[in-house]
Amino acid sequence: MAHDAPSSLSKPFVVGSCAHWLGKRAEEGKSHEWTVYVRLINPDEDPSLFIKRVVFHLHPTLQPPTRVVETAPFMVAEQGWGEFEIHLQIYFHDSNDKPLELSHMLKLYPEADSVQPGAAAANRPVVSERYDEFVFNDPSEGLRARLTAEVVPSNKGWRNSPDAKWFHNFDAELRHEELQQVYQVITAELQNASKRRLQAEEELRTLRAGELGSV
Amino acid sequence: MGDIKDILGISRESGAAAAPKPARPTIKKPEGMSREVFQLLVGDSTIHAGPQGLPAMPLHSPKEAFKEKRARVIGWEWRGFTNSARDDSLQLYHWAKNNDKSSDYTFSRFNKKLKALSYTDEEYERHLKHPAWDKSESALLFELCRRFDLRWPVVHDRFPEGRTLEQLKERYYDMCRALLLARSAAPDATQDFSEHPLAKFRFDAKHERERKVEFERLYARTEQEVRNEVLRLEQAKALEAKMKAQKKLQKAGSRAAGLAALRSSLSENGLGGGTELAVSGLPSLAGLMDAPRKHRVAEVWLRSKDISSKRPVSEKQHALFEERMAQLKMPARPLATEPVVQLYNQCRAHVVLLVELESKLKKLEYEKNLLLMRKHGGGGSGGAPQQGHSYGSSGKRARAEGATASQKRSHH
Numbered sequence: 001m002a003h004d005a006p007s008s009l010s011k012p013f014v015v016g017s018c019a020h021w022l023g024k025r026a027e028e029g030k031s032h033e034w035t036v037y038v039r040l041i042n043p044d045e046d047p048s049l050f051i052k053r054v055v056f057h058l059h060p061t062l063q064p065p066t067r068v069v070e071t072a073p074f075m076v077a078e079q080g081w082g083e084f085e086i087h088l089q090i091y092f093h094d095s096n097d098k099p100l101e102l103s104h105m106l107k108l109y110p111e112a113d114s115v116q117p118g119a120a121a122a123n124r125p126v127v128s129e130r131y132d133e134f135v136f137n138d139p140s141e142g143l144r145a146r147l148t149a150e151v152v153p154s155n156k157g158w159r160n161s162p163d164a165k166w167f168h169n170f171d172a173e174l175r176h177e178e179l180q181q182v183y184q185v186i187t188a189e190l191q192n193a194s195k196r197r198l199q200a201e202e203e204l205r206t207l208r209a210g211e212l213g214s215v
Numbered sequence: 216m217g218d219i220k221d222i223l224g225i226s227r228e229s230g231a232a233a234a235p236k237p238a239r240p241t242i243k244k245p246e247g248m249s250r251e252v253f254q255l256l257v258g259d260s261t262i263h264a265g266p267q268g269l270p271a272m273p274l275h276s277p278k279e280a281f282k283e284k285r286a287r288v289i290g291w292e293w294r295g296f297t298n299s300a301r302d303d304s305l306q307l308y309h310w311a312k313n314n315d316k317s318s319d320y321t322f323s324r325f326n327k328k329l330k331a332l333s334y335t336d337e338e339y340e341r342h343l344k345h346p347a348w349d350k351s352e353s354a355l356l357f358e359l360c361r362r363f364d365l366r367w368p369v370v371h372d373r374f375p376e377g378r379t380l381e382q383l384k385e386r387y388y389d390m391c392r393a394l395l396l397a398r399s400a401a402p403d404a405t406q407d408f409s410e411h412p413l414a415k416f417r418f419d420a421k422h423e424r425e426r427k428v429e430f431e432r433l434y435a436r437t438e439q440e441v442r443n444e445v446l447r448l449e450q451a452k453a454l455e456a457k458m459k460a461q462k463k464l465q466k467a468g469s470r471a472a473g474l475a476a477l478r479s480s481l482s483e484n485g486l487g488g489g490t491e492l493a494v495s496g497l498p499s500l501a502g503l504m505d506a507p508r509k510h511r512v513a514e515v516w517l518r519s520k521d522i523s524s525k526r527p528v529s530e531k532q533h534a535l536f537e538e539r540m541a542q543l544k545m546p547a548r549p550l551a552t553e554p555v556v557q558l559y560n561q562c563r564a565h566v567v568l569l570v571e572l573e574s575k576l577k578k579l580e581y582e583k584n585l586l587l588m589r590k591h592g593g594g595g596s597g598g599a600p601q602q603g604h605s606y607g608s609s610g611k612r613a614r615a616e617g618a619t620a621s622q623k624r625s626h627h
Contacts, residue, residue: 010518010553097514132551133518137511175550179558182543186565189543193572194494200579207586 007138009147011050012041014170015088016129018163019108022079030079032108036086037075039158041131041170046154048072050093050146057087072156083108090134094142104130125163131170289313300326331361332391332413342397343390353390360387381420388418469501476504477564497571498528503564518551523560527567536570 019034038054040047054074056067059082067076083106089099107128136147158164244253294311297304300323334343334357339350356374363369371380395408408414436444474494494500503525510520527536543566549559 012552092515095514100513100515100517102517130548133553134515135518135521136515137513139514170550172550172552172555175546176552176555176558179546179549179555179562182545183558183562183565186543186562186569190565190569190572193569193576197572197576197579200576200583204579204583204586207583207590210590 009136009139009144011134011136011147012131013047013134014039014041014129014131014168015102015104016127016167017086017104017106018166019106019126021108021125027079029081031081033077033079034106034108035075035077035163036104036106037073037158038088038090039073039167042151042157043159043164044153044157045151046072046156047074048156049149050143052091052093052095054091055089055099057089059084073158073161081108092136092143093146094140096140100134102132104128125166127163127166127168129168131172296320299323327364329361329364331357332394333357334390334394338394338397342393345386345389348386353386356383356387357390381423384423385418385420388413392417466501473500473503473505477568494568494572497568497575499525499567499571503568504561506560518553518556521556521560522549522551523563525560525563525567527570529571532570532574535574536567539566539570 015038017034017036019032021032022030036056038047038051048071051072051074052070054069056069056076058065058067058076058078059080061082062078062080069075085103085105087101087103089101091099105128107126110126136143139147158167161167244250248256290313291310292313293308295306295308296311296318297306298320300320339353343353345353356370359370359373363373367380367384371378371383374383391413395411395414398404399406399408399414477494477500506521507523510516526533540563543562545562545566546559549555
């Protein structure tokens with residue numbers, strides 16, 4: 001794959017949800033308190049510099065089901081008991097294009113195999129996050145300026161979020177290294193198979209030649 | 216004289232008695248066969264049985280068969296007939312076969328009469344009025360249609376000047392339609408005519424006119440125009456063939472491009488740039504290293520959309536592919552940074568190739584084993600295919616034995 005043309009810019013972000021269990025005495029139907037959010041990787045960066053608005057489409061039983069957030073933090077907080085798929089539309093400043101669409105599966109209950117025993121489980125929220133990047137292809141002048149502006153620490157980042165300590169750390173370097181190792185295994189296997197193919201074809205040729213000779 | 220009599224089937228007074236009976240072949244009873252069986256085989260003496268117990272010659276002499284045929288000769292007769300297609304009872308004569316019992320003239324069945332509709336004055340007043348047609352004209356039209364059995368050119372010829380053929384047809388069919396629909400809608404309707412062809416289909420006068428105009432135009436083409444058209448059609452054909460050839464070439468080109476991209480990606484990562492990969496002829500080579508780009512028309516997209524979802528071309532290999540992906544610990548959802556996605560796509564493309572290469576290898580191995588078997592079998596005296604078979608079946612037997620053994624074990 002070719003590198004993106006220099007005219008394209010990218011911005012890494014995370015879409016995710018964080019759910020706290022409210023304990024046994026919680027109101028019926030509201031066992032969890034959760035947030036769904038779009039955050040940037042940099043905890044001090046203000047996402048509203050280039051994100052104009054995020055529209056969250058929640059489950060129709062929640063009123064109102066469509067939440068429009070016009071400024072950072074781009075987040076919706078709710079209470080409930082059910083997991084469902086949340087659809088998001090992201091609008092950017094100085095862009096006439098359709099909004100970017102993505103979805104996130106709300107997660108309230110921990111995976112069966114990762115349940116920690118005792119009280120720790122109760123205090124530990126269930127965090128489900130996904131790393132992705134916005135890729136801007138030839139953005140408008142205004143948007144380009146917004147994207148390339150030097151990051152000044154802003155309190156509109158998520159550094160001071162109460163859930164900040166639970167957020168995942170995405171180590172791109174590590175993933176790349178792991179994948180590099182996989183790649184080496186694959187190429188080795190590929191070369192091995194290719195060698196075996198040549199060998200098999202050679203054997204077949206000699207066998208065929210022998211057969212022709214004998215007939 | 217005797218020969219002629221034979222041909223005519225007239226028996227000779229003395230000949231019948233003197234006809235030599237064919238000599239019956241005497242069959243000796245084979246040794247060890249019981250008398251009863253032999254009797255069955257030879258048959259009783261009343262029929263001329265061959266050694267196989269079948270009559271060796273026809274049971275009836277050809278003379279008798281010829282006689283029978285002669286009895287079936289059918290004569291011709293000069294006979295009078297009437298034609299039911301005629302109004303008068305004119306009697307004409309013709310030759311007819313003796314066994315022809317029909318009294319009517321055969322060709323009278325081609326005299327098809329139109330069952331034309333008729334209408335009452337009241338019906339005309341209520342349903343069939345038309346601003347451009349008066350009552351007498353409509354009546355004349357119906358009369359002519361009935362008289363000439365809808366032979367439209369004739370009807371048009373007899374009709375007073377001033378109406379086109381299409382107008383006549385349109386008026387006639389519209390009237391029939393309106394009549395039928397009105398009759399089936401009437402409260403005392405005994406029959407539903409809505410499925411009647413006359414009610415169901417509508418005469419499209421406009422289309423008919425256009426059709427005729429087009430036809431006229433086609434007919435009026437000059438020779439030059441016809442020639443030009445043929446020429447143009449040929450050109451189109453040639454152009455199409457050229458495009459097809461180009462497409463084919465392009466496909467081959469994209470295969471080569473896929474191979475080139477594969478090589479460059481390998482050498483870029485410092486892996487196997489030197490050694491040639493024997494991946495020629497694999498089905499997924501075309502466009503192998505291309506990233507997905509359908510989403511790239513937008514101004515902004517998600518990096519995760521760049522992640523390849525390439526699979527082997529053959530659907531049969533998909534399960535194998537998934538298995539291999541898991542085995543090689545390929546992440547189900549790679550982290551969507553640019554370098555990771557790029558590397559992931561390369562990996563994925565290579566796994567596709569690997570799966571295809573491995574199944575190619577399997578095929579080659581199979582072929583090799585087949586040849587080897589034949590060769591081993593060929594050491595004997597020409598029983599190669601049987602030898603091959605026995606190899607296969609012995610393998611099967613071994614497996615079957617294994618199965619029974621395990622069954623036994625499970626019984627204990």
